[in-house]
Amino acid sequence: MNFQPLSLHQIPQSLEGKVSLVTGSTSGIGLGIARSLAAAGSAIVLNGFGKPEDIAEVQARTIAEFGVEVRYSPADLSKAAAAADLIAMTLDTFGRLDILVNNAGIQYVAPLEVFPADKWDMILAINLSSAFHTTRAALPSMRRYNFGRIINIASAHGLVASPFKSAYVAAKHGIVGLTKVTALETAESNITCNAICPGYVYTPLVEAQIEGQAKAHNIPREQVIRDVLLAQQPSKRFASVEELGALSVFLASDAASSITGVALPVDGGWTAH
Incomplete structure (x- = not known):
């Protein structure tokens, strides 16, 4: 692999005192973003599925490395009530939620005419609707504190299409649209909403x-x-999870206060075609 991952210990402590929730963060991109936010000083709420012992190890390692509070919720984001409960749990625990990263997602590949309807419904529920439900529940607290950073993990497929990925492409295009609407509705409340659109990571x-x-x-x-x-x-x-984490830290910082409603490709030029 021809890339040099960033060192998390080089990330400045710009998010001390903040609370971040990252959905789908027990592995992969979500975990990389959560660790970067923790390295910048933010308390973390992890969410996702996995073996309990593996999740406990991730939680303990993050606490040990970065000295921040880390909680975990197994909320199933295919269900609207669970998404709302996840926000409520975060607010009950920390009293506030400053940074919401909507990352949870699944994939299924098949031609349109044989694409299973239940797979379509599940992908739309987790990849798109969950971001609506968490954002809807988080905004009142963000408005109360006059601060919020919402980062939606879309995809290069939120900007362009590929065959056989109808549900995923539709959901990711929807995430980009939701990002723009959220940005417009919160523009005067010191709340920003942006989408990161990775290629292969x-x-x-x-x-x-x-x-x-x-x-x-x-x-x-x-x-x-x-x-x-x-x-x-x-x-x-490939992009690295550390690169996506560093971008998330920047978007969550005061330095990005005027960046909102943007879909940012991290795709090595894929969508420049």
């Missing part, structure tokens, strides 16, 4: 895809990376 799930494709097609892993996974990504390199 290196995570354990992507590594498993590399290995699986290499074995299935009997080709070298570097060929899988360049010609299969990164075919649309001109840089021919």
